[in-house]
Amino acid sequence: MVVKRIDKKTRLISLIALLVILIVSYLLLIVLNLQSIKKYDNQILPSTSLEDLELSDFTYERAKERIQYYNDNILTKVVKFKVNDSEYEYPIRDIGLSIDVDKSLNQVKEYQKSLNYSEKLMAIKGTTKKDFKFLYNFNVSKLTEVIVELKTKVDRPVVNGYFETAGKVSYVKGVSGYSLDVNKSVEEISKNINSEYRDGIVVNLVGDTTPAYGNDSYASIDTMTSSFVTDFMPNTYLRNINLNTALGYINGTVVEPGQIFSYCDKAGPFDKAGYVFYYEFVGNGVCQIATTTYNAALLGGLEIVKRYPHDKKSLYVAGGLDATVASYSSGWCVDMQFKNTYKYPIYIKAYSEGGRAHVEFWSNSNAKEGKEYQTSSVQIGHRGYRSYLHTYKDGKEIDVKEIATTWYLKD
Secondary structure: OHHHHHHHHHHHHHHHHHHHHHHHHHHHHHHHHHHHHHHOOOEOOOOEEEOOEEOOOOEHHHHHHHHHHHHHHHOOOEEEEEEOOEEEEEEHHHHOEEEOHHHHHHHHHHHHHHOOHHHHHHHHOOOOOEEEOOOEEEOHHHHHHHHHHHHHHHOEOOEOOEEEOOOOOEEEOOEOEEEEOHHHHHHHHHHHHHHOOOOOEEEEOOEEEEOOOOOHHHHHOOEEEEEEEEEOOOOOHHHHHHHHHHHHHHOOOEEOOOOEEEHHHHHOOOOOOOOOOOOOOOOOOHHHHHHHHHHHHHHOOOEEEEOOOOOEOOOOOOOOOOOOOEEOOOOOEEOOEEEOOOOOOEEEEEEEEOOEEEEEEEEOOOOOOOEEEEEEEEEEOOOEEEEEEEEEEOOEEEEEEEEEEEEOOEO
């Protein structure tokens, strides 16, 4: 009986000893963990980074130095500003951008303060990872200076479409105007870079576009489809004033497909600015330009809508190929008209040079569908003329038709 009691007592003592060891070990583990955790009161937990900058186990003081060094390096990186289809690169130091070292580090500190005992232990053991974003500062004044300077490069006035007529006639398409909005662009830069900066980030700047006025269909005009020239006497001063005034009024006219050109609408009435009246010569010059335009239309294969002859044959064109015009105070007009039967617009270039009046029709190289035209005049009787239009293709005459039969009243 005594032996059994001793064995029982021994087992009890052993159990108590084991329990004490376990408690002491646990308390020791807690003490050791607390010491490890305490270490991170001024030190960054493992597996912690600011974007690609590793900060694990750095003291806050050393981490701050590391972030500052990183900031000095990042100042050489670039930001790309996109305006329309162009990009402009600037080092971030030039636009007043820098890392906010204190705020970037403080977000790490605040995060670690928020962790409980278990979360801190998991972080220490490396079972959790935490990555933070850099926070940035802007020197708005410096950034604004850069955008103002960029504005001088990207702003452009609106250029409307226009015809280049020196030599050949061609249409230059318009270019829209642009004005960079400095204030809104600064806001856009701040918003984009503060949310996520990376080397070569592209920021779309803000501005206002003014559309150009024009008609891009005029770019189809690439060929002189017909022309006609008449001679005049340079010493007939007053008549030549009217002649050049009429040329000026029709020069630059665009006749759209299917549109009817009215000489009176463009050049008349013939008492408006630029015209003079005189009595030394029969006629006052405007009819010669109407005739020159009429023949250019014929040689272009266009449809003649209205044409009236003079009382007597003109000296500057074959019989039956003249066209007279006149305007009256009542508003009625003796007119010359043709219709654009092409699929393309026609540009009229009209000018005088060396005692010659030129009227040129410019359109697309396919406008006449490979055809060429020629006029002829046959006298019938003392004051009569019959005019014809000949059509050629591939060098062969394929058609001839009568244009008009003209009887003059005077010699």
